[in-house]
Structure formats: C-alpha cells, structure tokens
Amino acid sequence: MNATVAVRGLTKKYGRNLVLDGLTLEFGRGVTGLLGPNGAGKTTLLRSLATTLAPDGGEVRALGLDPADRGQRTDLRRRLGYLPQDPGFYPHFTLFELIEYVAILKEMTDRRERHREVRRVLEEVGLSDRAKTKVRKLSGGMKQRLALAQALLGEPDLLILDEPTVGLDPEQRMRFRALVSRLGENRTVLLSTHQTEDVAALCERVIVMKGGRAVFQGTPRELAAAASGRIWICDAPPGDSRLFWRTADGRYRVLGDPPPGASPATPTVEDGYLLVLGEPFGAAE
Amino acid sequence: MNRPWHLPEDLIERYVTGRLEPAQVLSVESHLARCEPCRAAVPYEREWLAASWERIEDLVDRPRARPVARLLRRFGVPGHVATLLVATPALARGWLVAVTAVTAFAVAAAHLVGRDPAAAFDGLLPFLVAAPVLPLAGIAVAYGPRVDPVHETQAATPLAGARVLLLRALAVLVTAMALTGAATPLLPGPPGLTTAWLLPALALTATTLALSTWFPPPVSAAVLIVAWLGAVLASTELAGDGLALFSPAAQVVYGLAVAALVPLVYLRRARFDPGESR
Numbered sequence: 001m002n003a004t005v006a007v008r009g010l011t012k013k014y015g016r017n018l019v020l021d022g023l024t025l026e027f028g029r030g031v032t033g034l035l036g037p038n039g040a041g042k043t044t045l046l047r048s049l050a051t052t053l054a055p056d057g058g059e060v061r062a063l064g065l066d067p068a069d070r071g072q073r074t075d076l077r078r079r080l081g082y083l084p085q086d087p088g089f090y091p092h093f094t095l096f097e098l099i100e101y102v103a104i105l106k107e108m109t110d111r112r113e114r115h116r117e118v119r120r121v122l123e124e125v126g127l128s129d130r131a132k133t134k135v136r137k138l139s140g141g142m143k144q145r146l147a148l149a150q151a152l153l154g155e156p157d158l159l160i161l162d163e164p165t166v167g168l169d170p171e172q173r174m175r176f177r178a179l180v181s182r183l184g185e186n187r188t189v190l191l192s193t194h195q196t197e198d199v200a201a202l203c204e205r206v207i208v209m210k211g212g213r214a215v216f217q218g219t220p221r222e223l224a225a226a227a228s229g230r231i232w233i234c235d236a237p238p239g240d241s242r243l244f245w246r247t248a249d250g251r252y253r254v255l256g257d258p259p260p261g262a263s264p265a266t267p268t269v270e271d272g273y274l275l276v277l278g279e280p281f282g283a284a285e
Numbered sequence: 286m287n288r289p290w291h292l293p294e295d296l297i298e299r300y301v302t303g304r305l306e307p308a309q310v311l312s313v314e315s316h317l318a319r320c321e322p323c324r325a326a327v328p329y330e331r332e333w334l335a336a337s338w339e340r341i342e343d344l345v346d347r348p349r350a351r352p353v354a355r356l357l358r359r360f361g362v363p364g365h366v367a368t369l370l371v372a373t374p375a376l377a378r379g380w381l382v383a384v385t386a387v388t389a390f391a392v393a394a395a396h397l398v399g400r401d402p403a404a405a406f407d408g409l410l411p412f413l414v415a416a417p418v419l420p421l422a423g424i425a426v427a428y429g430p431r432v433d434p435v436h437e438t439q440a441a442t443p444l445a446g447a448r449v450l451l452l453r454a455l456a457v458l459v460t461a462m463a464l465t466g467a468a469t470p471l472l473p474g475p476p477g478l479t480t481a482w483l484l485p486a487l488a489l490t491a492t493t494l495a496l497s498t499w500f501p502p503p504v505s506a507a508v509l510i511v512a513w514l515g516a517v518l519a520s521t522e523l524a525g526d527g528l529a530l531f532s533p534a535a536q537v538v539y540g541l542a543v544a545a546l547v548p549l550v551y552l553r554r555a556r557f558d559p560g561e562s563r
Contacts, residue, residue, distance in 0.1 A: 047437075050440075050441040051440070051441055051445075051559075051560035052437055052440035052441050052445075052559050052560060053559065053560065054559075054560055054561055054562040067560055068562065070555055070558070070561070073558075073560050074443050077441060077442055077443045077445065078443050080441055082438065082441040084437040084438060084441075086437070087435075087437070087438055088433075088434025088435050088436070088437065088438070089434060089435065090372055090434065090435060093372070094348050096346065096347065096348050097348050097368075098435075100368060101368060101369070101372050101435070102435075102438060102439070102442065104365045104368055104369055104444075105369070105439050105442035105443070105444045105445075105449070106442050106443065106444075107442075107443050107444065108365075109363075109365050111364055111365070112339070112343065114365075115343050115346070115347055116339065116343075119342065119346060131346055131348075132346075132348060147438075150438060160441075
C-alpha cells in the first residue's frame with residue numbers, strides 16, 4: 001500500500017484527558033473506515049488531519065504535506081474536503097449561498113467557475129432542485145447531504161468525513177455509498193462511522209481506535225476474521241456474562257467461548273470489531 | 286397519419302443568419318423545441334452552445350445578491366469578498382440594532398443633560414464611553430467556534446484564520462464607526478470633543494485583536510470592555526474628571542498604541558489559525 005496519509009506518535013490532551021495516546025497509523029487511496037467507541041479519539045484524529053486542530057505531539061503527513069508547517073498546511077487545505085461531525089450552517093442562507101460561501105473560502109474567486117462548481121456538488125448530492133431553499137427549511141438528512149456537498153467542492157484529493165451517514169434514511173445511505181465508493185476510486189477517503197455495515201459495504205481498509213490508539217488496521221475481511229472461532233449459534237441463552245443476543249429466528253448468537261451445544265457461525269465485521277475492542281467479554285485485544 | 290413537417294432548408298438558413306422577422310423566429314424556435322431532426326439540421330458550435338447554456342443556467346440558478354453585498358459591490362468591494370462579509374455573524378441584525386440603540390440612547394442622553402450649560406460636557410460622556418466599545422462587541426461575535434456555526438468547516442479551508450478574522454474585524458469596525466460617526470453631528474458640543482471617541486475606538490480594537498492572538502476574541506473583547514469601563518469609572522470617581530480619558534494627551538497615547546499594536550497583530554497573525562500549535 002502506498003500511504004497517502006501517515007500518522008506517527010500523535011498525542012493530544014484536553015486538560016488531563018489524554019485523547020490521542022501516541023497514535024500511529026497509515027492509509028492510502030480508496031475508502032478507509034474509522035471505527036471506535038465514543039471517546040476513542042476518532043474526531044480528534046480527523047480534526048488533526050483536517051488541520052482544524054493542532055496536536056500536542058507526533059507527526060502527520062497527508063498527501064506528502066506537513067500540517068505543522070504554515071505553508072504546507074495551506075497547500076493541504078487546498079486539496080482537502082472535510083465534513084465535520086457537527087457541521088453548522090447559516091440558517092438564513094439558501095443552499096446555493098451556503099455552498100458558494102465555502103467555495104469562496106476555498107479560493108474560487110472566478111464567479112462563473114464557482115457557480116458551476118456549486119451546481120455540480122449540489123447535483124452530486126441530489127439537492128440541485130433545492131438550490132434556492134433556505135437552509136433552515138431542510139430536514140436533518142438534507143442538511144447532512146448539504147454538508148457533504150461543501151466537502152466535495154474543488155474535487156479534493158483527500159476527503160475526511162466524520163460520521164457522514166448520521167440522519168440519512170436507507171435510500172439516502174445507498175446513494176451516499178454509491179457516491180463515496182465512486183469518489184474513492186481516485187482519491188483518499190477517510191470515513192469515521194459507528195455503522196459497521198457502511199465499513200463492510202464501502203471500505204477497502206478499516207482502522208479501529210480505542211483509548212486514543214489504533215488497535216486494528218487491515219481489511220474488513222481481516223477484521224471479520226479476527227472473530228473466527230469466537231462466534232456461535234445456540235438454541236438457549238448461555239446464562240453467563242458472555243455477550244449474546246436473540247436473533248430473528250429465535251436462536252442466540254454468542255460472542256466468546258462456545259456455550260454447550262453451540263455451532264460455529266460466520267463472523268461479520270461487527271463481530272470482529274466487538275472482539276477487537278475486547279469488551280465486555282474479556283477477549284484479548 | 287400525416288407525415289411530420291420539417292423546416293425547409295432555406296428557412297433554417299435564414300434563421301441561422303438572422304434574416305427572419307421576430308414572429309418567424311418564435312415560430313421556428315417553437316418547432317425546434319419539439320423536433321429533434323430539425324434541431325440536428327441547425328448548424329451550431331458545440332462550445333458556444335455549452336457556454337450559452339451555462340450562462341442561462343447561471344442566470345436562473347444563482348441567488349440575487351443580498352442588499353448588503355450589492356451595496357458593498359457598489360463601493361468597489363469584489364463580489365466574492367462581499368459574499369464573505371455578508372456571512373459575518375456580528376453583522377447580523379442583532380448587533381446592528383444594538384449599536385443603533387446604544388448610539389441613539391447616548392445621543393439622547395447628551396441632549397437631555399446638555400440642557401444645563403454647566404453639565405454640557407458631562408452629557409457627552411455616555412456617548413464617548415460607549416462608542417469605542419461598540420466595535421469590540423462586534424468583533425467578539427465575528428469569529429470563532431462559539432459564535433460562528435460554520436467555524437469548523439471554514440477552519441479547514443485555505444482562508445482559515447487571519448484572513449477571515451481580520452476581514453470581518455475590519456467590516457465590523459467600519460460599520461460601527463459609520464453608525465457612530467453618523468450620530469456625531471447630532472451631538473451638542475465642539476467637534477473636537479464629539480469625535481474624541483475615534484482614536485480610543487481604534488486603540489481598543491487593535492488591542493482586542495492583539496489579545497486575540499493569545500486568547501479567544503470574545504474573552505479578549507470582554508476583558509477590554511471591563512477594563513475600559515473601569516478606567517472611565519476610576520477617572521470619574523478618583524480624578525473627578527471623566528473626560529480626562531479623552532484629553533489631547535490621552536489621544537496621543539491611543540495613537541501610539543494603534544501604531545504599535547497593528548504591526549504586532551500582523552506579526553502574530555498566524556496565531557489566529559486554529560491549526561497552529563500553541
């Protein structure tokens with residue numbers, strides 16, 4: 001893999017809370033999924049890569065550029081698309097005005113070219129027929145698509161998306177997956193999510209974070225394989241502290257040591273993720 | 286069934302060369318809209334057509350510039366800068382109303398107190414004290430994660446940091462000074478005194494920006510507003526002369542402060558960038 005983004009020993013503290021603890025990882029072109037529980041440091045990592053936050057220590061190289069250097073940071077921003085976790089909007093702006101505002105911040109000074117680009121990204125996310133609607137009149141899912149549209153301005157080489165599928169209905173998620181997989185064909189996309197289905201469907205590579213460190217880096221298939229021999233199906237609840245749940249066919253899916261009479265099941269990315277995190281059933285990290 | 290009718294060649298030629306009457310042009314174009322073979326028979330330049338279509342699309346799609354943006358453009362501000370400035374949270378209606386209200390109140394107070402000739406100068410004090418802090422209040426809500434909903438998005442763009450903050454601060458300063466300046470001729474008193482707020486306003490704004498390279502702008506502005514009001518109180522209560530802060534000697538100090546602080550802000554401008562290490 002040719003890494004387009006490499007992070008070495010990244011640290012970040014908020015007060016006494018160590019959010020990134022010597023984080024080291026790398027990924028290249030295509031779509032990379034970032035999984036982890038709340039507080040794992042995903043958003044802090046994404047903000048560091050998006051140059052909106054300076055880490056306390058460690059090194060970042062993105063597209064061969066060092067965000068700690070002022071000139072290179074500006075160069076990186078010219079090639080970056082970023083969808084923050086809580087994208088804010090000016091509610092009294094129309095969709096066209098809001099996207100145009102971000103386009104100006106991205107140094108698109110030629111009016112005609114800028115307007116063409118605004119129309120293109122609104123079309124990409126299926127909002128071109130709402131260009132003159134005020135942002136305050138949009139539903140949550142539409143706002144999320146609008147936030148994605150601004151990230152696509154200028155066809156960035158590095159796209160950083162922090163929980164982009166929040167608020168999208170199933171049909172919108174399908175459209176989103178199609179769009180992101182197409183974008184990932186010729187650029188680097190980092191996608192933070194809680195949805196393991198998105199990772200399984202979209203990502204060539206997955207990174208799992210916990211406690212400010214990367215505890216897994218590999219393909220989704222390898223993540224699922226991490227749960228091989230640890231997933232079981234049985235007819236009765238195991239009756240101990242192992243993690244299990246009742247499935248739609250009335251049987252029980254168990255993670256961890258096999259209960260009596262259980263048969264092995266094919267692990268999923270979600271199973272692998274839960275086992276890599278090692279909670280709450282004491283599996284090794 | 287009738288055979289479909291098509292435009293004769295000579296009609297197409299006269300249409301292309303612009304030799305038709307307006308009514309005939311309308312008739313031809315109405316037919317062209319419905320008939321693909323005839324459209325294909327009309328020679329055209331692909332690039333010209335694409336560019337023309339884009340111009341039409343742009344005219345239909347683009348929103349009409351906001352009144353403030355149109356006004357700025359009339360004063361020679363480039364269109365993209367005007368659009369940037371219109372988004373400044375501080376320039377939203379709330380702050381403008383507040384500035385106008387405070388200014389109107391101070392002017393009214395000056396006239397009410399000024400009826401007594403012995404207290405004419407004291408009557409100007411509320412105006413002179415309020416005018417310099419109005420831009421500070423605007424700068425406090427012009428830039429930053431707590432006051433700008435789009436801050437995180439814009440922090441990842443090439444214009445993040447100094448360029449947006451200073452542009453907005455300048456817009457706020459100019460707006461506040463224009464509103465306050467418009468009220469100045471309405472004040473009773475000599476012009477030298479009624480404009481004595483100008484240099485303190487510039488000095489306090491420059492100090493706010495300089496402090497904002499260390500602390501968030503709302504904190505810097507709040508500290509300076511309190512310090513300014515404290516200084517006014519101290520000079521009124523202790524020295525017994527509220528106008529001492531607007532004396533010629535004080536004006537020299539404000540002028541020197543502006544001259545020293547503007548280069549400092551320029552030198553430390555990288556500190557406005559959220560991606561800069563502290």
